[in-house]
Amino acid sequence: MKLLKDILYGVGLTAVSGTTTVMVNSICFDSRKVRLDDVFVAIRGTITDGHQYIEKAINLGARAIVCEELPEQIINGVTYLEVNNCNTALAIMASNFYGNPSKNLKLVGVTGTNGKTTVTSLLYQLFKKAGYKVGLISTIKIMVDNKEYNTSHTTPDALTINEHLGMMSDEGVEFCFMEVSSHGIAQKRTDGLVFEGAVFTNLSHDHLDYHKTFAEYRDTKKKLFDNLSKKAFALTNIDDKNGLVMLQNTKAKKYTYALRTFANYRAQILENQFDGQLLKIDDNELWSKLIGHFNAYNMLSIYATADLLGLEKLETLRLMSELENVDGRFQYYISKEKITAIVDYAHTPDALKNVLETIKSLRTGNENVITVVGCGGDRDRSKRPVMGSIASEMSDKIIFTSDNPRSESPATIIEEMEKGVDPQNTRKILSIENREQAIKTACQLASANDIILVAGKGHETYQETNGVRIDFDDFKIVTNVLKDLNK
Ligand SMILES: CC(=O)N[C@H]1[C@@H](OP(=O)(O)OP(=O)(O)OC[C@H]2O[C@@H](n3ccc(=O)[nH]c3=O)[C@H](O)[C@@H]2O)O[C@H](CO)[C@@H](O)[C@@H]1O[C@H](C)C(=O)N[C@@H](C)C(=O)N[C@H](CCC(=O)O)C(=O)O
Ligand SMILES: Nc1ncnc2c1ncn2[C@@H]1O[C@H](COP(=O)(O)OP(=O)(O)OP(=O)(O)O)[C@@H](O)[C@H]1O
Numbered sequence: 001m002k003l004l005k006d007i008l009y010g011v012g013l014t015a016v017s018g019t020t021t022v023m024v025n026s027i028c029f030d031s032r033k034v035r036l037d038d039v040f041v042a043i044r045g046t047i048t049d050g051h052q053y054i055e056k057a058i059n060l061g062a063r064a065i066v067c068e069e070l071p072e073q074i075i076n077g078v079t080y081l082e083v084n085n086c087n088t089a090l091a092i093m094a095s096n097f098y099g100n101p102s103k104n105l106k107l108v109g110v111t112g113t114n115g116k117t118t119v120t121s122l123l124y125q126l127f128k129k130a131g132y133k134v135g136l137i138s139t140i141k142i143m144v145d146n147k148e149y150n151t152s153h154t155t156p157d158a159l160t161i162n163e164h165l166g167m168m169s170d171e172g173v174e175f176c177f178m179e180v181s182s183h184g185i186a187q188k189r190t191d192g193l194v195f196e197g198a199v200f201t202n203l204s205h206d207h208l209d210y211h212k213t214f215a216e217y218r219d220t221k222k223k224l225f226d227n228l229s230k231k232a233f234a235l236t237n238i239d240d241k242n243g244l245v246m247l248q249n250t251k252a253k254k255y256t257y258a259l260r261t262f263a264n265y266r267a268q269i270l271e272n273q274f275d276g277q278l279l280k281i282d283d284n285e286l287w288s289k290l291i292g293h294f295n296a297y298n299m300l301s302i303y304a305t306a307d308l309l310g311l312e313k314l315e316t317l318r319l320m321s322e323l324e325n326v327d328g329r330f331q332y333y334i335s336k337e338k339i340t341a342i343v344d345y346a347h348t349p350d351a352l353k354n355v356l357e358t359i360k361s362l363r364t365g366n367e368n369v370i371t372v373v374g375c376g377g378d379r380d381r382s383k384r385p386v387m388g389s390i391a392s393e394m395s396d397k398i399i400f401t402s403d404n405p406r407s408e409s410p411a412t413i414i415e416e417m418e419k420g421v422d423p424q425n426t427r428k429i430l431s432i433e434n435r436e437q438a439i440k441t442a443c444q445l446a447s448a449n450d451i452i453l454v455a456g457k458g459h460e461t462y463q464e465t466n467g468v469r470i471d472f473d474d475f476k477i478v479t480n481v482l483k484d485l486n487k
């Protein structure tokens with residue numbers, strides 16, 4: 001139990017009814033999960049409004065209510081707190097509740113359309129190798145040093161974030177690397193956190209269903225930098241045309257990285273092969289197991305971050321050469337007949353283009369590239385024709401299929417992807433709703449030396465249709481099918 005007054009420290013209250021000198025059990029923003037003596041925070045969401053459930057929360061035992069508008073009927077014995085923004089209030093309360101854990105460790109936030117999981121996971125690996133206790137909050141998992149926790153979001157809700165940061169702080173973790181998504185920023189999941197630094201990877205087309213315009217999407221990401229303190233560092237990729245925008249209003253110390261232009265941290269790709277690439281960073285050569293020019297950016301941002309956090313440069317480079325690729329990111333299998341199957345989490349137009357370009361740069365002869373790809377349901381529809389166009393332009397054979405259709409019709413999503421295909425490429429297209437069948441067909445079509453790219457789901461181990469998730473693992477399926485076909 002904690003004193004309500006303490007949890008509210010730093011929360012701007014616009015009206016109070018009842019006492020704040022009362023003990024509460026925990027904070028809850030879902031009326032269905034309220035327990036005796038909890039504080040219920042009413043959030044205005046995208047589907048419904050938490051204010052509608054205040055009465056229900058009280059019936060289940062809520063001792064205090066945080067809301068943006070006091071209800072007409074006030075119940076005796078319940079404390080009501082009015083605030084301007086419940087999302088911000090929730091984040092500050094969550095941080096107070098867990099003892100402001102972000103102050104006890106060096107927290108680095110990574111934002112951008114693509115590369116967040118890769119960069120945070122590699123930083124986690126790097127700092128572990130350097131001998132530190134490390135935390136990770138990523139799309140794939142949360143790590144409290146060596147202990148792994150499941151996660152459902154890239155940037156979880158403020159309670160989940162602070163609960164895990166609290167565990168990290170108890171465990172003596174010194175550095176935590178965290179993905180900061182635009183949804184996370186817009187919903188203030190990261191408000192109240194103290195960042196040691198922030199890293200920008202890149203900005204391209206995604207989530208325009210949620211953010212409406214590209215400018216709004218960009219400005220949402222920028223807020224991570226706007227809110228840094230002057231002691232923090234702000235590191236940005238200035239080869240990206242929005243890289244400098246991120247630094248416009250930050251108080252933090254500014255640093256840049258680039259492959260194509262002058263910057264504080266620079267790299268060059270010397271050689272690119274299937275099993276790795278040779279990079280030159282700060283006049284030192286580094287062999288990286290991660291390939292593709294986009295991974296040269298990821299490696300450079302890791303090097304710069306490590307330097308800004310005080311790691312020794314040469315030691316960092318030595319450890320970086322040992323880093324392994326992240327699950328579902330250019331994860332490949334080479335079959336008996338030398339058919340290469342690549343599973344990659346490319347679910348945005350830019351990522352798909354990058355992966356296909358990387359594959360192209362590695363081709364040694366006339367190998368065919370067969371791409372299996374879909375687009376998520378209940379997500380940005382405008383990226384569907386663009387991904388359809390990129391896949392069909394850059395592959396020899398394309399199979400459009402399903403990728404978490406969620407509440408949408410798989411056939412309609414596929415039709416929207418097909419709309420982006422240039423008429424001269426239609427002969428290359430097949431559409432197979434069932435993803436397993438689509439992967440099998442790709443394997444049947446492939447002959448020796450061909451390359452199969454299965455894009456969009458990467459590490460995911462499920463396919464979600466109408467709220468139901470069935471087990472589904474692209475990598476397992478494609479490798480098993482190739483083995484079964486004896487190819
Ligand atoms: C669109 C979106 O981001 N939605 C998130 C949001 O839910 P919401 O706004 O839809 O909530 P709502 O259903 O309208 O409910 C409003 C409030 O009423 C409460 N409620 C609701 C019903 C009830 O009976 N009682 C009650 O109290 C809810 O708990 C909520 O607090 O707040 C929820 C709690 O934090 C999130 O779980 C939920 O994520 C959904 C599941 C989601 O799919 N989000 C994705 C798009 C997302 O956040 N993705 C980004 C990564 C994207 C990327 O980088 O590519 C991420 O960081 O994961
Ligand atoms: N620096 C980068 N620039 C462009 N594309 C990248 C970069 N890094 C990775 N990618 C591509 O984007 C895909 C997703 O990478 P990653 O999972 O690291 O991104 P993310 O930002 O975490 O995505 P999400 O928004 O889903 O959390 C990869 O599989 C790869 O195809």
Ligand SMILES: N[C@H](CCC[C@H](N)C(=O)O)C(=O)O
Nearest residue numbers: 347375376379403404456457
């Ligand atoms: N973080 C992204 C992941 C998309 C992955 C793709 N497989 C899908 O389900 O759309 C999102 O929530 O939009």
Ligand SMILES: [Mg+2]
Nearest residue numbers: 116117139154
């Ligand atoms: Mg991610």
